[in-house]
Amino acid sequence: MKLRIDMIKENVKCENCGVELTEDNIYVMEINGQKHYFCCSHCADNYIERKLH
């Protein structure tokens, strides 16, 4: 049989600003042992700042 795919495609996005991530803008940070993906270090810092407050 041919593949039957009924799935929502969700590409990885910056967890702070929501921009779609590519090999050119991806930045990973580990927070509490979990990997989080951002588009830059500023977004990572903003994300942590938001979570702290």
Add this chain to the structure above:
Amino acid sequence: MLTTILNVSFTEVEEMAEDLVIIGHGAAGFAALIRANELGVKPVMIGYGTLGGTCVNVGCVPSKRMLRLAYLKALGQQVEFKKAIEDKDDIVSTLRKEKYEDILNSYDVEYIKGKAYFISPNAVKVNGQIIEGKKFIIATGSSPNIPDIKGLREVGFWTNVEALNPPRDISSLAIIGGRALALEFAQMYKRLGIDTVILQRSKVILPDWEPEISLAVQNYLESYDGIPIFTDVKVSEVKKGEEGKMIVTNLGKVEADEILVATGRRPNTDLNLEAAGVKLNERGGILVDDELRTTNPNIYAAGDVIGDQMLEALAGKEGAIAAENALANAHKKIDKLSIPQAVFIEPNIARVGLTFLEASKLYKADYRVVKMSNVSKARILREDFGLIKTVIDAESKRILGVQMFGKYAAEVINEAALAIKLRATIDDIIDTVHVFPTMAESFKLSVMAFKRDVQRMSCCVD
């Protein structure tokens, strides 16, 4: 006292014990056997299953041959799936004979086929026979890890074993997993004419790799091979579909002829290790120190059974070192920083050392990413997809990690491994003349990028 009943002294029991008992007959076991012979010791080797273990039978050898045939088909050669399987079987049986059966016959060893288990800290039982040993090396490898998914066992699934020896013809394959094995089988099957889809639990494929590599590989497999990849997928159930097998997830459902479970491997530790005083680590593998000694000082472990990086070449190195440490008290260790590994999709993915994230926890780390479009050889081949990322200690300029997605990456990474093994700096690499044009220049360019803009250079700049 046992010794009194048997009417033999403790010294005599010691003398009856084998100098070395190797449990396992794969890469690590054979490396241990060869090193033992080199040290003048005839070991007992006990093996269960097909001689040669995973690598030659259902691992590296058959999968890389199938990937090669898939590559040739992608280039336009006529390759039928069934013929590819036959070709692969021929390579497997030939190499198993040359590299394991013949090798076994050429070394001084007592080989016993059977499943061994410990009955005491210094004895195992196999086929009803008790074998005492002064030293042991456990090298029993690993098996596919099967996640606990509702309906999966009832509906049925394939692992790497069935995928390399298909029991039936299929037209579509849904793959659960998004690491090395999953990517290799996805591309192999797709290029050999069978539709594949990848369902990965984490937010990216290859989640332990550099994120740039993860996304570049995903982009390539989706764009060039036409393999749909879904990430952040939580599989809730597997059930019979209208025609095939259906996977139900948080993002929807997929139906295919067959399901391949490629969710890692678990160490084979079913050896009654408690009787030997051998403890397990948090990964479910055998706990060893950096000289590969277990919690029983006379028992060593090597290869996948440790549950660390499961790599053929590392298993071989560990087997040899375990034998040297066990028999000659050599106190040898493995430089874990410089162990390279590769995923053999085309183009290859390869890595050695630390990621930037890992390095940042230990050093003032810095990194550069260079696209393969900057590498003349990649342009000449017209295969300039991919990138190379190099991580250094910004203070000492030593190279800490290299990851590459590009043509011949599995070959190029060996230079990076040597650089890390020798604790080389970026200047050591820059000052080494590289052949032009080669893909190995990509590594040099990636370290030059710490000092200059590599996009503004002619072909052969120092």
